[in-house]
Amino acid sequence: MTIRICITSLEYPPEVGGVGESVHRIAHMMLELGYEVHVAVFHSKQRKFVAGETQRARIETVDRDGVLVHRLYPPARSSEPIMQDFLSEVYSQLKILHQRYNYNLFHAFFINETGFITTLLAREQNVPVINSIRGSDLHKHIFNAKQHGQTVWILENSDWVTFVSRDLQTRGRILAPSINDKSSAFWNSIAPIDFSALPSPIAPSQLRGTVIGSVGRFRDKKGIEYLMEACGKISADVDLTLLLIGDFADRERAYWQQEVQNSGLGDRLIVTGLVSRETALAYLPILDIFAIPSLHDGCPNAMLEAMLAGKAIVGTKVDAIGDILENEVDSLLVNPASAEELAIALQQFALQPELRQKLGLAARKKVMEQLTPAVEQANWQIVYQQVLESSKPIVVAANSISPKLAVANSI
Incomplete structure (x- = not known):
């Protein structure tokens, strides 16, 4: 049976951004491993609305080199949208995608907005969820008192949490000690460039x-x-x-x-x-x-x-x-x-x-x-397989880097 995964992100190429580049890279890694990969792109609160412009909700889906990319456009009923209404609409659209495709696993990139909506839906639908911390979500947004409780809830309700540095992993474990046994840190990778x-x-x-x-x-x-x-x-x-x-x-x-x-x-x-x-x-x-x-x-x-x-x-x-x-x-x-x-x-x-x-x-x-793609792909393969088979313990090395291991850049 082909396993169907849904990665959620605030950006994806051709939009420019480091998170989008990472999501694109990882989506194709998982595609190569035989997963059916979907990416749901949320349009963040920073998107500008023209005064007087309105639009109905829509989901635009396109196959980009084997990855099904769904861009979620919530309705614009006012030139001054209310954030809670906006996020509620995005949640509803993600739920529609799940009802349509019946995902086996959710994977959210960036804990705020994306992580909360994805984790809430995953928990309600009894689907495992991975949250990936990329940087500013724990370095900056955690200092917003209104987001603190939500951030901790997301960490605690994730089946697995990944980080791209020791600093971020340390902070995540301090905020939510329960993730000590369900988190790992490993680096991004890069393909050779001529x-x-x-x-x-x-x-x-x-x-x-x-x-x-x-x-x-x-x-x-x-x-x-x-x-x-x-x-x-x-x-x-x-x-x-x-x-x-x-x-x-x-x-x-x-x-x-x-x-x-x-x-x-x-x-x-x-x-x-x-x-x-x-x-x-x-x-x-x-x-x-x-x-x-x-x-x-x-x-x-x-x-x-x-x-x-x-x-x-x-x-x-x-x-x-x-x-x-x-x-x-x-x-x-x-x-x-x-x-x-x-x-x-x-x-x-x-x-x-x-x-x-x-x-x-x-x-x-x-x-x-x-820092080759093969090393990063091996890390993601281990995390995905063992989250999907939750009865098995995660074997990603938590506190060491060894280029000789399959998870060579795990931290």
Whole structure:
């Protein structure tokens, strides 16, 4: 009998976002293992409604390379929808999908909104449910007092909870001690990339000296202000360009414009603006140093891509950045929110090209051996099988990383 699973998410390609990329990757992993895979995409509360615009509820379903993707559109009866009404409607649409397809397992990505609706329905229908914590759901949303009780309830009522870092798993276990025996942490994976096959980006003519770069949608958690300050500290001694591949979050734009001015970097700081993932990848080979100064960040794909490119990485000791990278082995690691430590590490790399090459090659070796899709797929296969066969104990290693095991990146 084919097992039918429903993964729920707030995003899925072609929508841009790290969670969407992960859901796409994992959906196809499970498809390869013989599962019938459905993805239900909730349209989050951030979706804008045009004044006066109304619409009836609908579910748009499309087969995307073997995965049935259902996009849920709740009714818009008012230009100012009430959140509880919105979530209630999404719940009803997910229930319609379950009545239509009779899922054997639910798997929710991101605990707020998605996790609550999915877990509530799964419990009512007596269907096992996995919740996957990705980062901000426990790093930021847990500090909303209104969401605290709901978050704990979701954790406690999950059949299994997965995390992408030790930090997140520790916090989850503190909030809900009952998940100690039904949770595991393992990293995202990444497939090899042929950077030479990518079209060369139009490198700005202002690039000069040591090129320090970072990639992403720059917002609060990324710690970019400390990177700008650090580059400003060493700019008198190091000829450099700080290349930010991406753009600042719109709602924080005034803050970031102020930080750009305060950095004193002038034309040594270049912000590309929003670019496609392909273009962002094409920029990586021209960097001398990849910086990821995050304050918290789950398991960022941008770091894995930089490792594949063999870049010298300066990162912070947070989440999977600190789990995966080793200081002075395959990277230089610093404490978060420390422009002083960032400046020292950046200057060390800038003045020692041989060290950049050595640690960059070590990072590439690690990602090619320990963070492959096959390793992540093996982890998901174990979790899925044993949640579905709940009488068996989970065997995912809870507190160690060993590249020699089938679950090589379990934490």
